[in-house]
Amino acid sequence: MMAQKQYPRSIPVGVVDPVSGDIIPLKLSPSGSLMVDLSEIETVQLNIPPGQEIPVTVGNAEAIPTKFLTPQEVKNAAGNPVDVNVANTDPIPVEFGSAPDVVIPGGVAVTNFPSGFEVSNFPSPLTDDVVAVAPVVGEKTITQTAAALFAGSSALANRQLMRVRNLSLDQQVLVGPSTVAGTGFPVEPGGEYLFKFNKAVAVPVYAISPGAAAKVRVMEA
Amino acid sequence: MKYTLTELGDGITKIEMDFADEGVVLECETVVAGGSAEGQAYVPVFERDMRANFRHLFPLPEPEAAEGGEE
Numbered sequence: 124m125m126a127q128k129q130y131p132r133s134i135p136v137g138v139v140d141p142v143s144g145d146i147i148p149l150k151l152s153p154s155g156s157l158m159v160d161l162s163e164i165e166t167v168q169l170n171i172p173p174g175q176e177i178p179v180t181v182g183n184a185e186a187i188p189t190k191f192l193t194p195q196e197v198k199n200a201a202g203n204p205v206d207v208n209v210a211n212t213d214p215i216p217v218e219f220g221s222a223p224d225v226v227i228p229g230g231v232a233v234t235n236f237p238s239g240f241e242v243s244n245f246p247s248p249l250t251d252d253v254v255a256v257a258p259v260v261g262e263k264t265i266t267q268t269a270a271a272l273f274a275g276s277s278a279l280a281n282r283q284l285m286r287v288r289n290l291s292l293d294q295q296v297l298v299g300p301s302t303v304a305g306t307g308f309p310v311e312p313g314g315e316y317l318f319k320f321n322k323a324v325a326v327p328v329y330a331i332s333p334g335a336a337a338k339v340r341v342m343e344a
Numbered sequence: 345m346k347y348t349l350t351e352l353g354d355g356i357t358k359i360e361m362d363f364a365d366e367g368v369v370l371e372c373e374t375v376v377a378g379g380s381a382e383g384q385a386y387v388p389v390f391e392r393d394m395r396a397n398f399r400h401l402f403p404l405p406e407p408e409a410a411e412g413g414e415e
Contacts, residue, residue: 261397268386269377276372276394301356301377329377336389 155336188286243324255264255322256281265296269303269331272341279343285318285328291337303329310339345391349383357383359390368401370394 136160137146149157171177199205261274289296289310297307298316310316320326347361357379361372373393378385
């Protein structure tokens with residue numbers, strides 16, 4: 124009598140990990156269906172026809188770190204950019220490697236614009252054409268020594284305006300910084316010049332005569 | 345009149361002038377480009393300007409008595 128070959132009653136079935144080549148056995152779920160433990164597979168490749176959508180449920184308890192190839196676009200395996208639609212209910216923090224240029228066609232509509240701003244570090248008030256202090260008037264003799272220009276006994280504190288008239292009939296004077304000898308601005312005989320200052324910043328103005336001494340009339344305010 | 349010169353650096357010299365020794369309450373201050381030599385040269389100019397601009401603070405000179413006296 125010929126012996127009948129015996130086959131095992133159950134044969135292990137598995138899937139081949141394309142990366143490692145290992146066979147990952149299928150498991151039987153409590154409902155009786157076969158399932159694969161994806162945690163044992165490092166790479167999962169889904170061959171989905173272009174344009175077909177598939178529902179994917181991510182059950183992670185913690186946020187999944189996502190890194191785009193570039194800040195601007197996501198590419199598929201063929202290197203072509205693909206659109207990504209993210210429908211999270213909570214904002215997804217995104218960290219760029221470098222500050223990208225953001226171009227929004229049509230601009231941005233702000234719906235919760237505040238009704239006003241309160242600026243606490245506003246800069247010091249600048250000069251305007253309002254005389255806020257009593258003016259001081261005097262004469263100065265402009266010589267070949269560059270000297271500070273003012274009307275009184277010293278430069279007026281918090282001055283906003285200084286008007287200078289060259290009283291000489293034939294001698295030009297130069298006004299400007301302490302290096303006025305070479306870079307001064309000319310005030311011709313009989314001419315005038317008006318300086319406007321930021322009253323919070325004391326700026327000395329120098330005058331010099333390239334020739335004979337000349338008188339100037341100065342008003343500060 | 346008394347004055348002091350102070351070199352502030354960066355080619356600037358400060359002149360401080362005080363007329364208290366003449367019984368006049370007037371303190372003046374200016375700056376000139378250059379060192380002590382330039383400051384010293386500008387002192388008499390500055391003094392004349394201050395005396396002219398604040399002439400109302402200085403006492404008028406005594407009028408000289410006319411020669412010949414009364415007839």
